[in-house]
Amino acid sequence: MKKIFLSIDGNTAAGLASYSFTEIAGIFPITPSSPMAELVDVYASQGKLNYFGEVVKVVEMQSEGGAAGTVHGALQAGALATTYTASQGLLLMIPNIYKWVGELLPAVLHVSARSLATRSLSIFGDHQDVYAIRQTGITMLCSHSVQEVADLTAVAHLIAIDSSMPMCHFFDGFRTSHEIQKVEMVHAEDWRRQIPMDKVAAFRKRALNPHCHPVTRGGAENDDIYFQGREAQNRKFDETIEIAEKYLRIASELTGREYGLFTYYGRQDACDVIVAMGSVTEVTKEVIDALPSRKLGLLKVHLYRPFSIKHFIDALPKTVKRIAVLDRTKEGGALGEPLYLDVVAALRQAERNIQVYGGRYGLSSKDMQPKDIKAVYDFLKDKPRHNFTVGINDDVTHLSIPVCDFQIENEYKSCLFYGLGSDGTVSANKSSIKIIGEATNKYAQAYFAYDSRKAGGVTRSHLRFGNNPIRSTYYVKNADFISCSLDSYIFKFDILQNLKVGGTFLLNTSVKPKQIKSMLPDRVKCQLAQKKAKFYIINANAVAQELGMGRHTNTILQASFFKLANIIPLNSAIEYMKKYAEKSYSKKGPEVVQMNYKAIDAGVDPELLREIKVEPCWKKLEINHVKELTGDDYFDNYVMEVGALRGDDLPVSSFLKGELLDGTMENNITFKEKRNIADRVPKWHKENCIQCNVCSFVCPHATIRPFLLDEAELMAAPKMIGDDYLKPLGGPNVADYKYRIQVSPMNCVGCSLCVTECLGNKIPGKTALEMVDAEGETKEEVLADYLYQHVSVKPNTFPTTTIKGVSFLKPYMEVSGACAGCGETPYYRLLSQLFGDDLMIANATGCSSIYSGSTPLTPFVKDRSGKGIAWANSLFEDNAEFGFGMRMAVNQHLATIKRIFESVLGCRDLEEELEDLVRDYLANIKNRGFTAKIRDRLVRLIENSCCEGIKEVLPFKDDLVDKSVWIVGGDGW
Numbered sequence: 001m002k003k004i005f006l007s008i009d010g011n012t013a014a015g016l017a018s019y020s021f022t023e024i025a026g027i028f029p030i031t032p033s034s035p036m037a038e039l040v041d042v043y044a045s046q047g048k049l050n051y052f053g054e055v056v057k058v059v060e061m062q063s064e065g066g067a068a069g070t071v072h073g074a075l076q077a078g079a080l081a082t083t084y085t086a087s088q089g090l091l092l093m094i095p096n097i098y099k100w101v102g103e104l105l106p107a108v109l110h111v112s113a114r115s116l117a118t119r120s121l122s123i124f125g126d127h128q129d130v131y132a133i134r135q136t137g138i139t140m141l142c143s144h145s146v147q148e149v150a151d152l153t154a155v156a157h158l159i160a161i162d163s164s165m166p167m168c169h170f171f172d173g174f175r176t177s178h179e180i181q182k183v184e185m186v187h188a189e190d191w192r193r194q195i196p197m198d199k200v201a202a203f204r205k206r207a208l209n210p211h212c213h214p215v216t217r218g219g220a221e222n223d224d225i226y227f228q229g230r231e232a233q234n235r236k237f238d239e240t241i242e243i244a245e246k247y248l249r250i251a252s253e254l255t256g257r258e259y260g261l262f263t264y265y266g267r268q269d270a271c272d273v274i275v276a277m278g279s280v281t282e283v284t285k286e287v288i289d290a291l292p293s294r295k296l297g298l299l300k301v302h303l304y305r306p307f308s309i310k311h312f313i314d315a316l317p318k319t320v321k322r323i324a325v326l327d328r329t330k331e332g333g334a335l336g337e338p339l340y341l342d343v344v345a346a347l348r349q350a351e352r353n354i355q356v357y358g359g360r361y362g363l364s365s366k367d368m369q370p371k372d373i374k375a376v377y378d379f380l381k382d383k384p385r386h387n388f389t390v391g392i393n394d395d396v397t398h399l400s401i402p403v404c405d406f407q408i409e410n411e412y413k414s415c416l417f418y419g420l421g422s423d424g425t426v427s428a429n430k431s432s433i434k435i436i437g438e439a440t441n442k443y444a445q446a447y448f449a450y451d452s453r454k455a456g457g458v459t460r461s462h463l464r465f466g467n468n469p470i471r472s473t474y475y476v477k478n479a480d481f482i483s484c485s486l487d488s489y490i491f492k493f494d495i496l497q498n499l500k501v502g503g504t505f506l507l508n509t510s511v512k513p514k515q516i517k518s519m520l521p522d523r524v525k526c527q528l529a530q531k532k533a534k535f536y537i538i539n540a541n542a543v544a545q546e547l548g549m550g551r552h553t554n555t556i557l558q559a560s561f562f563k564l565a566n567i568i569p570l571n572s573a574i575e576y577m578k579k580y581a582e583k584s585y586s587k588k589g590p591e592v593v594q595m596n597y598k599a600i601d602a603g604v605d606p607e608l609l610r611e612i613k614v615e616p617c618w619k620k621l622e623i624n625h626v627k628e629l630t631g632d633d634y635f636d637n638y639v640m641e642v643g644a645l646r647g648d649d650l651p652v653s654s655f656l657k658g659e660l661l662d663g664t665m666e667n668n669i670t671f672k673e674k675r676n677i678a679d680r681v682p683k684w685h686k687e688n689c690i691q692c693n694v695c696s697f698v699c700p701h702a703t704i705r706p707f708l709l710d711e712a713e714l715m716a717a718p719k720m721i722g723d724d725y726l727k728p729l730g731g732p733n734v735a736d737y738k739y740r741i742q743v744s745p746m747n748c749v750g751c752s753l754c755v756t757e758c759l760g761n762k763i764p765g766k767t768a769l770e771m772v773d774a775e776g777e778t779k780e781e782v783l784a785d786y787l788y789q790h791v792s793v794k795p796n797t798f799p800t801t802t803i804k805g806v807s808f809l810k811p812y813m814e815v816s817g818a819c820a821g822c823g824e825t826p827y828y829r830l831l832s833q834l835f836g837d838d839l840m841i842a843n844a845t846g847c848s849s850i851y852s853g854s855t856p857l858t859p860f861v862k863d864r865s866g867k868g869i870a871w872a873n874s875l876f877e878d879n880a881e882f883g884f885g886m887r888m889a890v891n892q893h894l895a896t897i898k899r900i901f902e903s904v905l906g907c908r909d910l911e912e913e914l915e916d917l918v919r920d921y922l923a924n925i926k927n928r929g930f931t932a933k934i935r936d937r938l939v940r941l942i943e944n945s946c947c948e949g950i951k952e953v954l955p956f957k958d959d960l961v962d963k964s965v966w967i968v969g970g971d972g973w
């Protein structure tokens with residue numbers, strides 16, 4: 001039978017296979033597992049039939065707890081039920097998982113394993129979530145790669161049905177769930193034949209049914225029988241091991257790939273062995289193959305629970321002397337991480353005398369390069385110790401092991417693309433992978449690294465193409481081809497450090513070929529020369545504008561990639577790209593298809609895609625490594641290091657500074673960052689401005705603001721302000737002020753909402769605001785710096801109940817990580833303008849928590865008096881309770897203050913002036929405006945009072961003014 005190959009990611013592989021075994025799917029979305037459930041939902045809406053001849057019934061519940069409860073009910077009523085989750089979502093299912101196990105129900109749970117929110121949230125991959133359910137008794141099966149997900153998803157369902165025990169099938173979040181690989185699929189009929197229909201029938205027969213099986217389940221037991229009942233189920237776990245072995249053997253036969261409860265890879269005379277689960281095993285295999293003279297091995301764990309000592313021992317070569325157990329988790333205060341403890345217990349019970357050392361790696365998708373794995377083997381051989389870490393520099397507790405440079409020469413081509421979030425680079429690369437993977441015999445792999453901003457952050461696409469399956473589950477470090485779609489990145493990031501000698505660099509820039517050499521930093525020129533690189537530029541922005549594609553340069557740059565990277569013949573690539581464009585855009589009409597055809601032709605046009613000669617003398621250029629410093633240690637050595645993509649290099653000690661240990665971020669950061677990501681920004685034409693302030697009111701990033709300047713502020717302003725201001729229109733008390741609209745061009749993200757909404761622009765023939773090339777405007781940033789920070793809000797001018805008046809107020813939220821044109825952040829900013837100096841926010845997890853709290857980039861600011869927004873995020877599902885707790889604390893402190901004040905009224909020692917003030921305070925305790933006005937005087941009088949009793953208030957002096965506590969939902973309000 002013909003082999004089936006698909007270029008898909010791990011989530012698609014799991015969703016695809018699990019659909020066929022599922023009758024009911026109870027779902028709730030959580031990153032990175034959501035695409036599995038979404039895919040199942042799509043198949044159901046298309047009427048796809050499962051192996052039982054039915055369309056899957058998909059129900060989205062109110063939470064993961066609800067999804068798990070639905071699965072529980074469906075199983076009790078005799079339907080095979082499945083769910084998909086990760087992280088906190090999985091933890092919310094724990095009570096139901098115990099029920100599934102106790103009631104012997106064949107639920108299947110597919111988990112793209114992910115970090116848990118602790119000192120901060122992280123959506124990336126590790127095993128903290130799956131380890132948190134190991135105690136429930138659920139069967140746990142791990143897939144280590146996208147190919148294994150494609151092979152073992154069906155196995156997970158088969159084991160569950162045959163054993164009548166629930167199953168958790170897990171794989172690494174992002175590294176496997178989102179890595180696209182060309183994988184070989186088993187024919188559906190081959191899997192369908194394996195279903196033990198007698199077990200399905202038995203399961204259905206056992207279901208609750210008032211007509212034929214009216215029984216009672218889930219009762220309560222006492223101390224006399226509960227214990228024995230739990231122990232009575234022991235044999236189920238032993239049987240599950242045998243059943244799992246059977247289906248893993250069948251998987252080996254059907255796929256030709258070796259599967260067992262534990263699968264060994266490496267030399268049969270190995271001395272040093274790594275035991276691990278997940279994608280790290282793929283890179284470990286590469287390292288073993290690259291060091292054939294060393295006696296190295298790897299034991300991959302597939303069936304983690306029940307843990308079979310017999311199979312574990314049988315899989316290990318007799319020669320093994322030392323084992324390093326790699327755990328992708330952190331259990332604070334434990335003697336060792338879970339897999340380490342299992343291995344120690346297994347060896348002890350089997351009476352095997354092998355030294356075992358536990359180590360942590362890869363939390364939150366921390367990249368594991370071949371050099372990290374080699375370091376573990378070197379460490380084992382040298383002076384090993386338990387409780388090590390690899391991949392970070394722990395300069396505090398010194399648990400990390402040394403890592404030396406080591407790279408593996410692979411036969412494939414590797415490519416690295418730097419893009420701007422939402423600019424289409426990632427989509428274009430996904431289509432390239434599909435084109436190459438599906439139209440040729442080549443294998444392809446793609447992995448996408450994002451920063452947490454909703455848009456406008458940097459994306460890195462790591463692509464590999466080769467003639468054999470690709471096992472490199474780590475970032476591209478030695479690229480044949482690098483593309484950069486935003487020229488300002490070459491100043492910010494060390495883009496070329498990962499280019500191999502003789503590689504090709506493509507830069508999208510509006511700088512003309514003749515000027516490019518003078519624009520390039522010396523560091524970049526030197527690297528190009530040292531690496532003997534080929535260098536090309538293209539102005540894809542101009543082409544996209546001309547073709548009417550707006551900011552979407554991706555198709556043009558994709559065509560340039562196919563021309564320069566030489567993965568497949570250019571003619572075929574163009575043909576495939578055009579076919580793909582037709583397939584993708586034909587629904588939008590022939591004009592859109594034609595536009596894409598033109599973009600493809602432009603990307604390979606030698607007039608537009610220009611080679612720039614790299615001059616050998618550039619090698620000698622002096623490279624100035626001096627960083628621009630602000631003098632603020634937190635900003636210079638933490639914020640900017642993370643921003644420059646050097647966060648991986650920060651040692652553990654960096655997190656002991658200030659309040660970083662508990663995850664606290666400092667305010668007043670994002671404006672200083674000056675991302676410079678817009679290629680077009682608004683320009684103000686004062687002569688047509690009607691001073692409505694609508695531009696500022698709608699701005700999602702608070703990067704266009706109106707000002708009223710007094711004489712002194714005008715005099716102190718940078719000279720470039722000239723006479724670019726207006727006499728204010730309307731309003732009382734404004735005669736002595738000057739009006740100006742100021743854009744911050746280096747912080748603006750170029751969404752153009754302000755231009756669209758500008759009322760001045762609505763007057764026929766007039767333009768008060770227009771989008772212009774950003775390059776000519778960046779000089780204005782100096783003016784923005786001055787006006788945004790030094791011009792005061794003028795009281796008693798325009799009422800703050802109007803759009804115009806409120807827009808003059810200081811935003812306590814600016815330059816968030818929200819998408820360009822975001823519809824939520826103008827409200828958030830408005831809230832900050834109205835109440836920012838006494839605002840506490842309990843924010844749920846979601847869009848708003850990400851654009852507000854992507855460490856270290858908080859958009860919140862404090863004013864010159866030190867007041868500003870106090871913000872915190874708890875979880876996705878508990879922001880109401882979290883905010884309620886904040887409100888309770890504020891109320892409690894106010895109650896304490898009230899009690900103390902009331903207890904001293906009439907007291908002999910209490911001065912008259914103070915007593916009057918206290919009485920005023922008590923009468924207006926919830927009036928923030930009033931209490932804020934008298935607070936300083938009140939504190940001063942209390943400090944100097946002869947009444948000792950009233951001094952009990954002093955520890956609460958920061959709580960004298962009530963707070964405005966708001967609850968913000970993850971994706972809105």
Ligand code: SF4
Pocket residue numbers: 684688689690691692693694695696741754757758759760761768769
């Ligand atoms: Fe002036 Fe237009 Fe802004 Fe109104 S929206 S203040 S007219 S620039």
